[in-house]
Amino acid sequence: MLPIILMTMRCFLRDRILFALLGAAGLLLLLIPAMSSFSMRQVQELSITLSLSANSFLLLILATLLGSASVWGDIERRYTAGLLGLPLSRRSYLLGKFTGIAVFLLACCAILAVAGLAVIAIAKSQYPAASDPQWWVILLASAMIGLKYVLLAAFAMFFSTLSTSFFLPIFGTLGVYFAGTASQEVFEYLNSDIAENLSPLVKSCAEAFYYILPNFSAFDLKVQAVYGLPLDAMSLLGTLLYFLAYLAVLLTLSVWLFERRDL
Amino acid sequence: MNAIEIKGLSKTYRGKRGARVEALVDLNLDVKAGEVFGFLGPNGAGKSTTIKLLTGQLRLNSGCAMLFGVQVSDPDARLRLGYLPENPSLHGHMNAWEHLRFVGQIHGLDAQRIKRDSQQILELLELDKDAKRPVKGYSKGMTQRLALAVALLPDPDLLILDEPMSGLDPLGRALVKDIIRDAKGRGKTVFFSTHITSDIEAVCDRIGIVVRGRLCALENVAELLREGVEGYLVRYADKLGCQHEDLIVRDRLRERLDSLLASGATLDAIEPHRRDMEAYFLQTVKDAEACLS
Numbered sequence: 001m002l003p004i005i006l007m008t009m010r011c012f013l014r015d016r017i018l019f020a021l022l023g024a025a026g027l028l029l030l031l032i033p034a035m036s037s038f039s040m041r042q043v044q045e046l047s048i049t050l051s052l053s054a055n056s057f058l059l060l061i062l063a064t065l066l067g068s069a070s071v072w073g074d075i076e077r078r079y080t081a082g083l084l085g086l087p088l089s090r091r092s093y094l095l096g097k098f099t100g101i102a103v104f105l106l107a108c109c110a111i112l113a114v115a116g117l118a119v120i121a122i123a124k125s126q127y128p129a130a131s132d133p134q135w136w137v138i139l140l141a142s143a144m145i146g147l148k149y150v151l152l153a154a155f156a157m158f159f160s161t162l163s164t165s166f167f168l169p170i171f172g173t174l175g176v177y178f179a180g181t182a183s184q185e186v187f188e189y190l191n192s193d194i195a196e197n198l199s200p201l202v203k204s205c206a207e208a209f210y211y212i213l214p215n216f217s218a219f220d221l222k223v224q225a226v227y228g229l230p231l232d233a234m235s236l237l238g239t240l241l242y243f244l245a246y247l248a249v250l251l252t253l254s255v256w257l258f259e260r261r262d263l
Numbered sequence: 264m265n266a267i268e269i270k271g272l273s274k275t276y277r278g279k280r281g282a283r284v285e286a287l288v289d290l291n292l293d294v295k296a297g298e299v300f301g302f303l304g305p306n307g308a309g310k311s312t313t314i315k316l317l318t319g320q321l322r323l324n325s326g327c328a329m330l331f332g333v334q335v336s337d338p339d340a341r342l343r344l345g346y347l348p349e350n351p352s353l354h355g356h357m358n359a360w361e362h363l364r365f366v367g368q369i370h371g372l373d374a375q376r377i378k379r380d381s382q383q384i385l386e387l388l389e390l391d392k393d394a395k396r397p398v399k400g401y402s403k404g405m406t407q408r409l410a411l412a413v414a415l416l417p418d419p420d421l422l423i424l425d426e427p428m429s430g431l432d433p434l435g436r437a438l439v440k441d442i443i444r445d446a447k448g449r450g451k452t453v454f455f456s457t458h459i460t461s462d463i464e465a466v467c468d469r470i471g472i473v474v475r476g477r478l479c480a481l482e483n484v485a486e487l488l489r490e491g492v493e494g495y496l497v498r499y500a501d502k503l504g505c506q507h508e509d510l511i512v513r514d515r516l517r518e519r520l521d522s523l524l525a526s527g528a529t530l531d532a533i534e535p536h537r538r539d540m541e542a543y544f545l546q547t548v549k550d551a552e553a554c555l556s
Contacts, residue, residue: 003368007354007361014356014397078352082410085318085346085423086369089338262276263320 001096004088008100012066025058025112029119036123044133047123048226051116052141059109059149060177066101067156068169071258075164080263091255098157098251102150109149113142134228140236141221147243148219152177154250155214161258176213183210184217214246264332266421266452267294267317271326274312274476286312287476290326294454294469296420299447301467301484302456305548309476310456311349314425317454318346330421342370345419349426349456351410355399359390359409362398363416370417377416384412388438403430411439422446424455428462440466460540464488472544474551487543492535502527510536 012018029051036047071094074080083093120133156173163169187210189195190203218239224231272290275283287309294300304310315321317328319335333340353362360381367377385391388408393401398409407430414422422443428436443453443466457463463470463484470487472480494512497519501507507528511519516533523530 003365007357007365010361011354011356078348078350079354081315081318081320081348082346082351082353082413084320085341085344085348086366087338087341087344088369092338260322262322263315 001092001099004093004096005100005103008097009104012100012104018062021058021061022108022111025054026115028054028057029112029115032119033123033126037126040127042129043127044120044124044129045226047120048133048138049222051112051119052138052145052222052225055109055112055116055142056145056149058112059105059145060152062105062108063101063149063153064156064170064173064177066104067153068160068166068173070097070101070157071160072163072166072169073160075263084263090259094157094161094255094258095251098154098254101153101157105149105153106146109142109146113139116142131228134225137221137228137231138225140231141225144219144221144239147240148216151214151243151247151250152180152216154247154254158250158254158257161254161261177216179209180214180216183213183215186210215242218242264296265293265329266296266298266331267292267300267454268329268332269293269313269317269326270328272313272316272323272328273325274309274316274321275324285476287316290473290476290478292471292478292481294452296331296452297447297450298468299443299453299466300455301463301470302454302473303458303460303463303470303544304456304473306458308473310473311425312476313473314349314423314454314456317423318344318348343420345414345417345422347410347414347422347424347427350429351406353398353406353409353413356397358397359385359394359412362409362413366413366416372417380416380418381412384415387442388412404432404435407431408435408438411442415442419451421452421454424453426457427455428457428459436462460544464540470540472547472551474548475555477551477555479551480547484540487540488537492537494536496532496534496536497523498531498533499523499528500531506531 032047032050032054035050036043039046071080074083074097080093084090117135117138120138124133152173155176156169159169159172186206190198190206195203221231223229269290269292272287273285274287275285278284290309290313302310302313312321316323317330317335319338319341323336328335330340331343357365363381363384364377367381372380382391385394388411390405390408390412393405398406401409407427411424411427414424424443427439427443431439440462443455446453447466447468453466467484469481469483471478492513494510495516497509497511497516499507499509509519520530520533
């Protein structure tokens with residue numbers, strides 16, 4: 001599996017489009033100190049929000065593109081014909097490919113997180129805030145963003161194993177992203193007094209979607225990072241276990257489908 | 264042990280509007296170890312489907328297929344296999360060295376052997392000067408040769424080549440034929456699909472002709488060529504020294520030679536005049552199409 005991981009990463013590292021995206025994210029980060037200064041009293045808070053958002057936006061694009069193009073792209077370009085003629089199981093191919101994508105995403109996340117910290121430090125020096133930023137919380141929030149997009153990439157790969165075109169992987173992944181980001185709020189709305197008049201069928205369907213779709217809001221530590229709020233260790237552990245379990249299910253399904261697919 | 268064993272292999276695709284397309288129907292075929300087997304057939308006959316089934320890219324609907332006694336669904340079946348796909352496509356960002364290193368690693372070869380054998384194969388296929396260039400800059404023929412290098416690197420006992428001459432110039436085609444002959448000389452098995460019947464005559468021990476997913480002929484090439492002799496071209500000089508050429512039907516050769524010698528003629532050459540492989544292939548396909556219609 002290691003050769004597949006290395007090959008996947010090597011191809012990413014030589015892809016100019018990915019570097020252009022990273023460059024654009026870098027530029028976005030450089031603009032943050034200037035943009036933060038528009039908020040007269042919350043420069044530090046805004047710089048943290050913007051740097052985490054820039055990180056998140058780039059990873060959304062990368063996870064969607066890389067995960068979607070993973071299997072479908074290799075089939076379309078006929079790379080799989082040569083690869084699967086080697087003594088390599090489809091499982092190893094798929095898991096190797098996914099690991100390569102995940103490592104690349106996490107590496108990009110780490111680079112952007114470090115750059116983000118530098119940018120926040122610059123913004124903070126312009127207008128010192130009442131309290132110092134909680135650097136570890138910001139780093140942890142960045143790490144959670146990384147995990148969130150690794151999970152999204154697994155979804156993209158899952159769609160990619162099913163599809164014969166770019167349509168389902170790209171738009172299916174974006175659909176899961178938006179639904180997964182909103183699912184917690186929808187769930188809370190359904191359980192509030194305002195939703196009392198909704199039909200039980202609609203409520204049941206929405207609840208079913210809530211449990212099936214990934215809950216991306218569990219990975220969102222932006223508020224804690226911005227205001228330096230304390231973190232709940234048990235909640236973090238729960239999110240980590242949720243991530244691992246969801247990832248395992250998705251990858252198992254992807255392998256199961258891919259092993260049955262004619263290429 | 265046979266290098267390839269195919270028993271009752273069938274494959275059906277779902278075509279447009281759910282229509283069933285029978286790509287292969289009850290295919291039975293054994294290829295002995297050390298044999299060069301040519302797999303012929305018109306476009307869409309099922310050659311590539313057979314090869315894709317053998318290399319694990321397609322799932323069997325029924326029957327079984329084995330490489331050296333291992334079911335093709337098991338990745339270990341491909342441990343002794345070198346495979347060249349039809350119109351191969353390679354990662355454009357990687358160069359030839361990286362491709363070969365990757366394949367060597369998948370086959371579990373050690374780094375030194377990968378380096379040594381890669382160098383030899385790249386020289387053999389005249390790619391050594393371009394080996395550090397990304398593959399996306401390669402011509403079609405160069406890509407084909409690199410894909411062949413990938414198939415040859417692990418020194419496999421079985422080579423499955425899908426249209427190996429495709430995209431190659433005459434020099435490249437001659438080189439591939441030499442590689443196939445060399446592999447046969449070293450006891451390797453070669454199974455290749457082609458449309459080019461002259462290639463079959465040049466290198467194959469046996470051929471199979473597949474038409475509409477059915478194996479319609481299985482022949483020994485040497486016997487086929489021997490049986491295909493329709494007559495002889497005799498070159499001779501008469502007693503005055505004038506050169507002549509006569510095409511003599513097979514049954515009358517002895518009688519004609521006796522009369523020439525009796526007349527004082529000098530024989531220069533006797534060459535068999537045979538129905539070529541192409542004629543045999545075309546006739547077989549025509550008969551099969553008529554039978555299946």
